[in-house]
Amino acid sequence: MHTLFGENIRSPSPLKTPHQNPFELAFQPSVATSSTESSKTSPDQNEWLTHRLQNQVSATSYTHGEQPPPTKRKGNPRLLFMGMRRCGKSSVQKVVFQKLPPADTLYLETTNRIESASMQSFMHFESAEIPTQLPVLSPDFDHSTIFSNIGAVIWIIDSQDEYLTSISELLRVAVFLAEHYPRTNFEVFIHKTDGLSEEYKYDTFREVRQRVQDELSDYGYGDRSVSYYQTSIFDHSIFEAMSKVIMKLLPQLPAMETLLTKLCSTCRIQKAYLFDTVSKIYIATDASPTFLKDYEVCSDYVDVIVDIKQLYGWRDKSPVDNRDEPQHAADVSFVGESVVTFDRSGDTYIYAREISDSLSLLCLMGQGSGADKKVLIDYNVDILHDALLQVFKV
Numbered sequence: 293m294h295t296l297f298g299e300n301i302r303s304p305s306p307l308k309t310p311h312q313n314p315f316e317l318a319f320q321p322s323v324a325t326s327s328t329e330s331s332k333t334s335p336d337q338n339e340w341l342t343h344r345l346q347n348q349v350s351a352t353s354y355t356h357g358e359q360p361p362p363t364k365r366k367g368n369p370r371l372l373f374m375g376m377r378r379c380g381k382s383s384v385q386k387v388v389f390q391k392l393p394p395a396d397t398l399y400l401e402t403t404n405r406i407e408s409a410s411m412q413s414f415m416h417f418e419s420a421e422i423p424t425q426l427p428v429l430s431p432d433f434d435h436s437t438i439f440s441n442i443g444a445v446i447w448i449i450d451s452q453d454e455y456l457t458s459i460s461e462l463l464r465v466a467v468f469l470a471e472h473y474p475r476t477n478f479e480v481f482i483h484k485t486d487g488l489s490e491e492y493k494y495d496t497f498r499e500v501r502q503r504v505q506d507e508l509s510d511y512g513y514g515d516r517s518v519s520y521y522q523t524s525i526f527d528h529s530i531f532e533a534m535s536k537v538i539m540k541l542l543p544q545l546p547a548m549e550t551l552l553t554k555l556c557s558t559c560r561i562q563k564a565y566l567f568d569t570v571s572k573i574y575i576a577t578d579a580s581p582t583f584l585k586d587y588e589v590c591s592d593y594v595d596v597i598v599d600i601k602q603l604y605g606w607r608d609k610s611p612v613d614n615r616d617e618p619q620h621a622a623d624v625s626f627v628g629e630s631v632v633t634f635d636r637s638g639d640t641y642i643y644a645r646e647i648s649d650s651l652s653l654l655c656l657m658g659q660g661s662g663a664d665k666k667v668l669i670d671y672n673v674d675i676l677h678d679a680l681l682q683v684f685k686v
């Protein structure tokens with residue numbers, strides 16, 4: 293029997309026969325392969341690519357009985373905030389990682405030394421702020437202690453202030469990174485966009501991006517990828533931007549993205565996010581375009597989940613021995629789930645499922661995936677759940 297969502301997906305069988313995994317990513321090293329390159333078409337591409345990679349690896353490196361080496365992982369996402377005085381470096385760090393209410397940032401004092409913050413949730417996020425007056429680029433300064441372990445440098449521009457000086461400093465840092473630490477991501481937050489008219493916001497964004505790109509091209513780094521975000525601590529934009537920055541640092545992202553995209557197309561889900569429940573940062577989403585509105589509604593729902601957990605208590609966590617590794621979702625034997633409808637017709641609703649204590653799947657369901665089909669959605673989400681466990685176990 294086939295599900296209503298995809299003709300290739302079989303509904304749960306009462307017999308104990310192994311199901312075909314619709315999220316065709318095979319993570320087990322011992323998957324048998326019989327397919328050839330020419331016979332494969334795009335729906336099976338993931339499986340084929342995985343199999344081919346495994347074939348290549350096993351053909352070249354391992355003798356019988358030997359295990360492949362563990363997947364090489366980067367450490368925790370480490371971020372470095374830089375920018376001119378009073379641009380909002382501490383505020384961003386404290387609002388996102390320490391849950392400081394945005395209005396309280398008014399009373400923050402000037403930062404005079406390197407300040408760091410961290411948060412332990414599904415991932416161990418680490419961040420640091422460089423005070424404006426610290427001459428980090430001067431030749432006698434020991435850069436390696438600051439930049440060598442950093443995943444991304446975030447340059448914050450105060451869009452409510454004069455920003456030309458900030459752009460010239462930004463360029464110095466961008467060029468320095470391109471020369472000495474080319475693997476470090478460089479991200480630009482065009483910050484404090486609240487209170488600006490839409491037109492002014494757009495013009496500022498365009499002007500900053502244009503100037504930076506032009507200048508970088510003049511320095512010979514036109515091909516260096518720099519990402520730009522419009523942010524404010526007074527709305528969800530700062531969390532969305534931070535999610536996009538962090539996602540780029542996760543080695544598991546391509547696998548998670550493929551799984552979520554497959555789930556969305558199979559279950560007619562409009563948008564799916566994998567949320568770090570505590571920070572409200574999403575660590576993966578499907579390949580469809582992201583809209584702030586979708587994120588907002590899911591993020592508000594995560595808030596509700598956290599509030600309820602505060603009321604009724606979080607489950608006991610086993611102590612995390614190795615803080616470099618994300619907490620293994622496999623340790624969790626029980627998952628919570630819920631569905632909430634948010635329009636009157638009942639067609640649009642959010643489906644939430646706990647993957648682990650600190651990781652949640654939030655789906656914005658589209659037309660044609662009514663709550664009456666929940667059992668089938670549950671089944672497909674179960675498979676996604678198992679696949680995600682595999683991703684983090686590899």
Ligand SMILES: Nc1nc2c(ncn2[C@@H]2O[C@H](COP(=O)(O)OP(=O)(O)OP(=O)(O)O)[C@@H](O)[C@H]2O)c(=O)[nH]1
Pocket residue numbers: 375376377378379380381382383384396397398399400401402403404423424483484485486487523524525526
């Ligand atoms: N309107 C608005 N104000 C913001 C935003 N983010 C930060 N601020 C304000 O900007 C001011 C400076 O913020 P800080 O976080 O102290 O800036 P900083 O870059 O750490 O400052 P220094 O440590 O002195 O360099 C504070 O009054 C914040 O309330 C924002 O998104 N919108």
